[in-house]
Amino acid sequence: MLTALIAWPALAALLLLLVPTRWAKHVALAASLAEFAIALPLWWTFVPAGGMQFQLDVPWIPAWGIRYAVGVDGISLFLVLLTTFLVPLSVLGSYSYITTRERGFYALMLLLTAGMLGVFVSLDLFLFYVMWEVMLIPMYFIIGVWGGENRLYAAIKFFVYTFFGSLLMLVAILALVYLTAQRTGVISFSYAYLMTNPGALGPVAFWLFGAFFLAFAIKVPMFPFHTWLPDAHVEAPTAGSVLLAGILLKMGTYGFLRFAVPFFPQVALHPAVQTAIVVLALVGIIYGGLVAMVQPDFKKLIAYSSVAHLGFVMLGIWALTLQSVQGALLVMINHGISTGALFFLAGMLYERRHSRMIAAFGGIARVVPLLAAVLTLVSLSSIGLPATNGFVGEFLILLGAFRTYPVAATIAAGGVIVAAMYLLPALQRVIYNPLDKPENERLPDLTPRELAVLLPLVACIVWIGVYPKPILRRTEPAALQFIQSVRASAAAMTAGR
Amino acid sequence: MSGSVIIFWAFAGLAIGSAVFCITRRSPVASALWLVVTLFSLAALFVVLDAQFIAVLQVLVYAGAIMVLFLFVIMLLNLGRQAATDIKGPLGLAVGVALAGVLGFQLGVLRVAGPPAAILLPPDAMARAAAEQGMVGSVARPLFDAYLVPFEITSVLLLAAIVGAVVLAKRRL
Amino acid sequence: MPGSLLDALWLVPALPLAGFVLNGALALTRPGAKRAVSLIGVGVLLLAFAAAAGAVVAFARLPGGEPVVQRYWEWLPVGDLQVHFALQLDRLSAVMILVVTGVGALIHLFSVGYMHDDPGYARYFAYLNLFVFFMLMLVLGASFPVMFVGWEGVGLCSYLLIGFWFNEQINADAGKKAFIVNRIGDVGFLVAMFLLFRATGSLDFGDVFSRAAGTFPPGGALITAITLFLFLGCTGKSAQIPLYTWLPDAMQGPTPVSALIHAATMVTAGVYLVARCGVLFALAPVASAVVAGVGALTALFAATIALKQWDIKRVLAYSTISQLGYMFLGVGTGAHAAGIFHLATHSFFKALLFLGAGSVIHAMHHAYHATHAHDDAQDMRNMGGLRHQLPWTASLMWIATLAISGLPPLAGFFSKDEILSAAFAQGAVRPIWYAFWAMGIAAALLTAFYMTRLMLYTFHGANRTGEGARAHLHEAPWVMTGPLVALGGLTLAGGALNVSPLFGGGTWLHRWLEPVTAAADRLQPAVELSRATEWALVLGAVAVAALGIVGALRLLKPEALVPARLAPPETGLGRVLWKKWYVDELYDAVLVRPVMWLSREVLWKVVDARLVDGLLVNGSAVASRALGWVGSRLQTGEVGFYVVLFVIGVLAVLGAAVR
């Protein structure tokens, strides 16, 4: 099933190269919807307390103990669902945005889907790494070919930044596997094997963790590894920005949850490391918000807001309480939905005015009430208004984090103010204020197609805000297991020292 | 100090001195001629070191064939006149001398760091071998026996060199 | 069946929500359908009021007055955190929902007339309905998070409604300011929740309050911190020092909005919260003193500013802040019933005042609109003598003025008197309360003064509207005056809710709230005053109010006023007061600008662009390229140089190999 999830988009991408250009987008939409249809049953068939599920594990390169191993648990389930949910919307959202080389674009989108899903379901470190890199290329092309004026710079920056982190991670993966092999006598890149055979790595663990940290922190992105994000977000076409923000950033936090922290709990819980990461998360929250506040470019503003949001996630992960980890998982989903919707809206505004500058708009709520209403709702979700999804996640994170880091959680709560300080003025300058630019007076309101893109997201915003239990119930065992295993092995290692 | 030692040092001095001239004479022809002197001195040293056959080859092949080829090319290209720019300027000179000096210093260790004593043959081993098998035979026998493969390779090497030289030098392509 | 009516409690917030959904859909699709909008908008409120009344009646019949909690679904079930989406009806929220739906319905009705010609009519009602929904969630929420939904939600609606005429930048700015300042307070609320959860392991009201006494030692640092953080939330929502500055600006919204949100309901949320958490505050004397002190100070401070405002709604805004200060003085003192009592009466007369002002503005606006004048329809200097044109409004507003000034037997008299008496009584235990009481008295004097000033300038003296416009001034239609009359009635009779024994009353409200406040009262018993002292206090207060009114009547000369565009600038203390003690400017200079400057010039342009991106990221790229360039310069093409490098390499290798 998971293999089908990875294989189908890749196959569809090839298929897409065969169909006529004018059919490309429809075929892509159909393919991505089919993908969603493949993924959706996971929602029901997933057993919350069942640990890793839907596993497939076959040898790939036996000489090195490399296997093709996939599976999902509560942590990855929703990332898989979110991915398959966002891709059809992105395809649909690109219908009018992408006008050149359509086949290539949609094929890359599908390829990207395969890569992203691969990252989330991989249970073998080699496979994970391969997928991690594989999704880099489609995104690189999506930014570089269909991006804005400064796309070449943004694309290479995106690529090199990520590549930098991931290659160091590669070395760390190898070292981890070999250090384990040295002790156990078995070379295996299997996640389960490495988890069940933790060893006292000693000081080396700090280096290995550092490499993992770098790779994931860049992807998250944490301050000060975030500067690729604004450029990439701004230059990418709408669908690229949506997937970048919605899915790719989650890979970083997912990596922490799945690999970096469970592999090196004694490092992750080392006081100095804890302090450093919590401080960086806080800096991300506050700094990201403050810098977002002064951005003249709407997409850049959203990009910096992502830095802040993901800072919350990092705080939630490191607080290691059930509430905070659950909240972190929820924010990962929420951010995908809300920020995805924001990028869709920014793209729609761009299509109407060919400008991303906030100053180019003003007062358009009167002209495009529907768009304004959706934009308002989505913004409110993004700043965490209660009864929207944004609140639920951030509240849980802060509540949980407060148990571990009261001061940090209090400061992070200040980020809630900052969120209002950057998004509301932007909202005001876009849809409120005098309608003083003649070119804005005749903007068309949302088309049915655009509504079709936005409404599912809006529905999710409200649904998760009001009734998140179905999600929380499915993630809880995994989150609990994460916390317990980390705490237990850290305690064991401390005791053994 | 025996006679051979005196002869050795005399020709060693000659070889080094002419080598110095070889690398410092501006005219290529002069350099080539000084090099020939060095090669002859080396041939003499070979004799002192019990390698008479090699010494003969040295004179025949090196001094006789290769150096003639050099001189021939020099003459062909009319490089006889000395050119002012042929030797590097003061900076290049200083750097070159310094580097070569350091290299010589490093290699000079070899005077004392010879082969390990365990593998050394008696000093007159070569002389006795030459006496037993003949001056040529002592070298030729291994050449066609243990070193057959390299020997055949040299034939291919020379063939390839000829082909290469012809390809590069022939008038029409 | 009382039970079934209680079971229908969800209808109370659900009806306005339905109204919002319907009206919102109409606003987006058919903004012209005003009849349907009015019907839905007002209808759901009336129905909600009916449902609320039914629920309250049913609740009142239950014995014991224990809170009724209705759980609907699990909202945030995470480990030991179990937050249900649950509503709680107890005697406190019963009062609140009646006030909210009742006053809300009247204001909705008023709006039908007031907003009739506005193109955003449907949107307006949608927002208004949404606001009522959130307000009901706030007061009905059975746990802190659910209450917080309402708490932030009302802030949101306030934002939307203040910026209702969003095409004016000043309105949009005001809305944004309201939201952000509220958010600052909300963070206090959040942190308080975190602390409570950490300490008690629950966020349900029932659990928290029942565990509070066992968990927190009285006067301990933890409970003090919790209550102070809660109070920070209150200062934001209820416009107390230091977070009051958004409220005057909020007057940019339509006037009924000011009446509903910024007088009757939303701003009282803080008072409600303190009353709701009475147990916690009772455990934290320091925090209580802070609450009372801030309340008293705000009451006085805002009153001074109100003295010099010209905008009729701004006077009322500062008056609201001032009155909210009283309420906090009350609840901070521990007189929860008194605070809630004042909350209720205030909602009557302040709504009346705002709607009256709305009526005036409506008239002025129409007049100026008809004459195409561009004068300020809210500046009192442009009014004067309006009692002739707006007799109903004038007389009803006079009632409210007297009520707010605290003259018997109007509603304000009873409630304000109770608060001041309680404060004075507390002084016997903690002398600082005498100072609070004194500030309250001083504020009362000023209140009487500035309210009389407002009335004088608006309704008395010569008319300064201008010749042409004057002819167009007339009383509003019945949908607007009707609610005024109703509110006037409430203002007259509202005091009856809680007449103190001094006047032979039974303190009905006090006893009604008994089950809610009992726990707090036990921890912080009220101090009894002697009859004589009470009488002295009452008489003193009345005398002060009368002094204020008479003083204003004597000192102010409405005839001397000139229209706003001709008025000379203020000087001296008057200017300081007119400029609101320059607090906005102070905040701007100390907080807003530095933060913006820091963000833009330091964080973004230096740290982000130069340092991280420029130096580290692009810097490393540039450095690599530069090194590469240097390397390729070494590639001179000359064999001689290559040989030099080669030999250097040889020396290095030999050096390394032999060592």
Added chain:
Amino acid sequence: MLLGPALLVSAVLFALGVAGVLLRRNAIVIFMCVELMLNAVNLTFVALAQRLGVAGQVFVFFVMAVAAAEAAVGLAIILAIYRHRQTLNLQNINLLKG
């Protein structure tokens, strides 16, 4: 007994050959210096052969063959470059760089 001195002499000759390569700019002279280096090595081989066996002398034979092959090809290349550039001064032969 002459092994040490012979090795020293050959080292000195080798260094002189390197020095020549370092100092000169004329391609053909540089090539001659390379030949000098090869001869220095030959001296080493011969000196070693005296104490280690005849193999050293056999190597000299191979070195001569190599030297001859290199000379043939090298001089052809030198002729070729001279045809193009009318000079053998390496300072001027630097079309390719960077």
Added chain:
Amino acid sequence: MNLDLSSYADLMTALAPELVLTAAGLGVLLLVAWRHRTVADLRAAGAATLAGLGAAAVTTWWLWWNGAHAVGIPAMIAADDFRFVSDWLLLGTAALTVLVSFHYLEREHLLAPEYYVLVLFATLGMMLMAGGEDLIVVFLGLELMSVCVYVLAGINRHSAPAAEAALKYFLLGAFASGFLLYGIALVYGATATTNLTLIGVQIRTLSLQSNAMLLIGLGLLLVGFGFKVAAVPFHMWAPDVYDGSPTPVTGYMATAVKAAAFAALFRVLGEAFGSVPAWQHVVWWLAIATMVGGNLIALAQRTVKRMLAYSSIAHAGYLLVAVATGTSLGAAAFLFYLVAYTLMTLAAFALHVLIDDLAGLAQQRPWLAFALAICMLSLLGFPVTAGFIGKWYILVAATAAHEPALATVLVLTSVVSAGYYLPVIMAMYMKPEPFAQAHVGMQLGRLGGAVVALSVAGLLFFGVRPNRLLDLARTSAAALMPPPAAAPGVAAPGPTIPGH
């Protein structure tokens, strides 16, 4: 098949591939002596060359299939899997080069069928290097290869850059040969033998690990090989020579010459100097310098050809990492990487033959652009290409040998390499054509297209299913080097970083 190399018959058997190739070379030489005037003659010579290479490959396969290995006293030539695999690689590279050359020689009007003879002899030299069990054989093989490649570099006699390239290569090559030869002399001096196995035995029995003569000799050997593999700082010739030479020759130099030199280096270090730690230290630094230098300078290049030249230097650095590990794992990684490197470099150079300006290529020639993009990604070491598996393998070897610093520098410099590989992709896909129909005239030719398609397919295939090749690399390397220190089940010392 056991071969007693002291008997002539078995020696001939062991040398069968070389003999076949020599015969082929002589045959083609005869052919071109008679027929060297027309394009058809050129093609015939090329075809004959291919046949010769094929025959040699089959012979090699025959030896490999029969499990040929030497018994008895050490001899001049090795008979082990490492040699056979290297030979395949060298023969394959030569064949691909010949295929690419068909079109190129005709296009450039280079009617010199001797070209193919030289390719054959050069390949013979390389095979002798890779299989030489004696320093003399290695040296002579190296000289045979060098002499041929000197000529090949300058074979375009109309071109001044080609002549310059040949001259530079020749002068520096001869210079370096001097050092190599001196090194051989000194090693002979210290051990009284030039046979690799015997050297190893001598070093162990006589405990020569710190003998100055041996170490100087070893150092000079490293210099000589360092020159051939273009390790920094002995790399200076490479960019100029690669730049000036005819492109197929450049591809050949960048792949086969390097492969042969590396193979010889591996054999020499593994068999003879396995017990001398000093060289690891030197190679460690050479690897670092080469990776850093090659990648950084490549960043500054403006033409694709020179960029590829520096990139090949950088890749030599990666291969040196494999050498520096000094383990059989490293040797296996080396073999695998060499295959991947050869495929991608050859394809890149083959494509470069055609492409002058890359901008906007993808619009007009999507397949061509795709092929080049895959090459670039593979060079970059991106997953799903063989380049990634190769790099991964080297990293595995480095990690297993407790060389975290080398691994780290390798990946960091790989990041730098993105700075010059990506612009190629960028130009093809993300920039507009310089003018309309800019890329219409480009024709790859059937053979060239086949080469490129084959290489790209190979890159992708080995990127996903490297299993067979991995096994081959592992078994062939086992003969050469000790097993890795951190092999499973074997206790290993703690991580150490040489040089600290």
